[in-house]
Amino acid sequence: MNKKPLHERTRAQESSNAIERMYITMRHLFNRGFYKPMGVSGETLREALLLLRPEIYGSIGEEKAELNGLLYVIDRLPYGIEECSYINLTSDEGYGSSHFKPIIPEKRRRNCYRIDEEQMNIEITRGRSEIYDILTHLTFLFIESHKISKRVVINEKGDTTRDWVKLEKAVLSSKKLTQPEREVAISHTANILGRTFNEITEVYRDFSSKKHPERFLNIIYWLGKLAIEEVVNNKKRAVTFSPVLRERLGHHIHGEIWANNIKEVLKKHNLLHRNIHIISANMHSVMNTIYAPKALKNLVAKNDIFDVYEALSNNDNKSLRNKVTNEALKNGMLFIEDASGTNINVQIFDTATIDFSHSDLKIDLDFIKEEKPLIFVMDYAFGEQAYETIDEFLKPFKVEDSKIKMNVDSVSIMGKAGILKGGKGDIMIPSAHIFEGTADNYPIKNRLSVKDLEGQGVDVYKGAMITVLGTSLQNKEILKFFHNSTWNVIGLEMEGAHYQKAIQAASKVRGNINSKVKVRYAYYASDNPLETGSTLASGGLGTSGVRPTYLITRTILEKIFNK
Known part of the structure; x- marks a missing residue:
C-alpha cells in the first residue's frame, strides 16, 4: 500500500495563515472591547x-x-505612548474642543490625546485599516519591551542589572x-538591547528632536519599565476600544x-455639473505641475523642470512653495x-479659469x-478609508428634493507602493488588484500604459498589484x-482594491x-x-521620488487635458 507523502507547509503558507x-x-478583540497585549488575550x-x-x-524574532x-x-x-499602560482607541468624541492638546505622530495624520500619566487616547477616523496598523505596531512594541525586561530582571523579586540602574539614573x-554622560548611558543601553555601541549611536539622532535630544533613552527606559511591572507585579498594559x-x-x-462638505463647496461655486476628474495624490505635485511654470x-527658464520640482520638494524652499501656492489660489x-476627521484635504482646479500660457504640458x-x-x-487615503471616501463622493448629492449625480469622467490613482521587481523610485502600472487574504481580484482597464511613462529615466513595470491589509x-x-x-x-500597496471596489460599484x-x-x-x-x-523601515525615498511622482502627475494631467 502506497503511503501518501505528508504535505509540509511552506513558509509562505505559514505566513498566510499567520496573517x-x-x-x-x-476583529475579535475589537468586538470584545479590550485586551491585554501581554496577557492571554x-x-x-x-x-x-x-x-x-x-x-x-x-529582528523581532531574535x-x-x-x-x-x-x-x-x-x-x-x-509621542509618549511608551510611558502609557492604558491605550484607548476612540472615535472622534469631542476631545478636539477640550483642554487636551492633540498629539500628531510624525508620520501618521491622526489625533491623539494624553489623558493622564497612564493613558493615551488614539482617535480612529480612517477605518479598520488604521486599527490593524496600530495594533500590529503596538504588538511589536510590547514584544520588544519584554526583550528588555528579560535582559535586565535578574530574579523574581524584580532586582535589575547594573546596566538598567545606570540607564534609569540617566533618564530620570x-x-x-553632557556628551560623555550620554555616551555612558548609550553604552549601558547597548548592553541591555544586545546591540553594539556603534549601532545605538547611529540611530540615536534619528529618535532625537530639539526638545527631546535623549528621546531614545526615554523610549527604551519606559518600554522596559512597564514590561518589568508586568513581569514582577502583574500590572498588565491594556488596549481598549471605546x-x-x-x-x-x-x-x-x-x-x-x-x-458632502466637498459637494457643498462645488455647489457654492456652481461647479456641480462640470466634468470631474478625480486624482488621488499628494497636495503638491498637481499644483506645482500646473502653476510652477508661471509662478x-x-x-x-534657467533650469530643467524636474530640477524645479526637486527644489519645491525641499522643505527649506518655503518661499518658492509659497509663490506657487499663492499663484494657484x-x-x-x-x-x-x-x-x-478623515484627514484628507482636497484641491479643486477649475481649468476654465487657469492661465495655461506658460505651461510646458501638452x-x-x-x-x-x-x-x-x-x-x-x-x-492620500489610508487603506480601507479609500473605499469609504470614494464610495461616498460618487453617490448622488441631495439638493432640496432632487438628486444630482456626480459627472465623474475619470478617476486617477497615484500612490506609493512596495515594488517586487525593481527598486526605489521605479514605476508600477497595475493590470489588476488582488486583495490579500481573500480570493477577491479586480482586473482593470488601466488608461495608463508602460508606453506612456517609459524612456524618461525611470524603469516602468506592468502587472498585478496586491492590496495588503496593513503595512506590516x-x-x-x-x-x-x-x-x-x-x-x-x-508590487504591494494598501488602497487599490478599495478604490476599485468603490468605482466598480458606482459605475x-x-x-x-x-x-x-x-x-x-x-x-x-x-x-x-x-x-x-529596502523595506519601509529603512527610510524614505528622498529626492529619488521626485521624478517618478512628477512623471506620473504630468502624464495623468496630459490625459485629462486632451481628447
Missing part, C-alpha cells in the same frame, strides 16, 4: 506576529532589539546630559461628512481643508475651452510567492456614475521588501 489569524483576532496576536516576522520589524523597526513604529505612534536625571468607536466603525460617518518663470484653485486648449474639465485632487502584514516569503507564482504580482452596479468612467493607476516604488535594507 489570517491576526486579522481574525484583531493578546497571545494569539503575539504568536502570529512572531511567526510572520514582517520585514518591516527586522533576542536582540530591533532598532529600525522601532524607529518606524515610534514615528507612527503618538533632571540635568541635561463603545462609540465600536458603534460607528464601518458606517462611513467621516467619509459621508467629507464628501517661478525665471527659475523654470489666485488663478483657479480652491483648497478645502478637511473638517470631517494641452489641447480648444478642448479645455469647450469641456472645462474640473480636477479634483484628494490627499506581510513578509518576504509571502511576497515571493505572489511574485513568482502565476499571480505575477509586481457598474449602482449606476451612480458613467459606466465607462476612465480609470488610471500608477504607483512609484517607495521600497522593495524583497531586498535587504
Whole structure:
C-alpha cells in the first residue's frame, strides 16, 4: 500500500495563515472591547506576529532589539505612548474642543490625546485599516519591551542589572546630559538591547528632536519599565476600544461628512455639473505641475523642470512653495481643508479659469475651452478609508428634493507602493488588484500604459498589484510567492482594491456614475521588501521620488487635458 507523502507547509503558507489569524483576532478583540497585549488575550496576536516576522520589524524574532523597526513604529505612534499602560482607541468624541492638546505622530495624520500619566487616547477616523496598523505596531512594541525586561530582571523579586540602574539614573536625571554622560548611558543601553555601541549611536539622532535630544533613552527606559511591572507585579498594559468607536466603525460617518462638505463647496461655486476628474495624490505635485511654470518663470527658464520640482520638494524652499501656492489660489484653485476627521484635504482646479500660457504640458486648449474639465485632487487615503471616501463622493448629492449625480469622467490613482521587481523610485502600472487574504481580484482597464511613462529615466513595470491589509502584514516569503507564482504580482500597496471596489460599484452596479468612467493607476516604488535594507523601515525615498511622482502627475494631467 502506497503511503501518501505528508504535505509540509511552506513558509509562505505559514505566513498566510499567520496573517489570517491576526486579522481574525484583531476583529475579535475589537468586538470584545479590550485586551491585554501581554496577557492571554493578546497571545494569539503575539504568536502570529512572531511567526510572520514582517520585514518591516527586522529582528523581532531574535533576542536582540530591533532598532529600525522601532524607529518606524515610534514615528507612527503618538509621542509618549511608551510611558502609557492604558491605550484607548476612540472615535472622534469631542476631545478636539477640550483642554487636551492633540498629539500628531510624525508620520501618521491622526489625533491623539494624553489623558493622564497612564493613558493615551488614539482617535480612529480612517477605518479598520488604521486599527490593524496600530495594533500590529503596538504588538511589536510590547514584544520588544519584554526583550528588555528579560535582559535586565535578574530574579523574581524584580532586582535589575547594573546596566538598567545606570540607564534609569540617566533618564530620570533632571540635568541635561553632557556628551560623555550620554555616551555612558548609550553604552549601558547597548548592553541591555544586545546591540553594539556603534549601532545605538547611529540611530540615536534619528529618535532625537530639539526638545527631546535623549528621546531614545526615554523610549527604551519606559518600554522596559512597564514590561518589568508586568513581569514582577502583574500590572498588565491594556488596549481598549471605546463603545462609540465600536458603534460607528464601518458606517462611513467621516467619509459621508467629507464628501458632502466637498459637494457643498462645488455647489457654492456652481461647479456641480462640470466634468470631474478625480486624482488621488499628494497636495503638491498637481499644483506645482500646473502653476510652477508661471509662478517661478525665471527659475523654470534657467533650469530643467524636474530640477524645479526637486527644489519645491525641499522643505527649506518655503518661499518658492509659497509663490506657487499663492499663484494657484489666485488663478483657479480652491483648497478645502478637511473638517470631517478623515484627514484628507482636497484641491479643486477649475481649468476654465487657469492661465495655461506658460505651461510646458501638452494641452489641447480648444478642448479645455469647450469641456472645462474640473480636477479634483484628494490627499492620500489610508487603506480601507479609500473605499469609504470614494464610495461616498460618487453617490448622488441631495439638493432640496432632487438628486444630482456626480459627472465623474475619470478617476486617477497615484500612490506609493512596495515594488517586487525593481527598486526605489521605479514605476508600477497595475493590470489588476488582488486583495490579500481573500480570493477577491479586480482586473482593470488601466488608461495608463508602460508606453506612456517609459524612456524618461525611470524603469516602468506592468502587472498585478496586491492590496495588503496593513503595512506590516506581510513578509518576504509571502511576497515571493505572489511574485513568482502565476499571480505575477509586481508590487504591494494598501488602497487599490478599495478604490476599485468603490468605482466598480458606482459605475457598474449602482449606476451612480458613467459606466465607462476612465480609470488610471500608477504607483512609484517607495521600497522593495524583497531586498535587504529596502523595506519601509529603512527610510524614505528622498529626492529619488521626485521624478517618478512628477512623471506620473504630468502624464495623468496630459490625459485629462486632451481628447
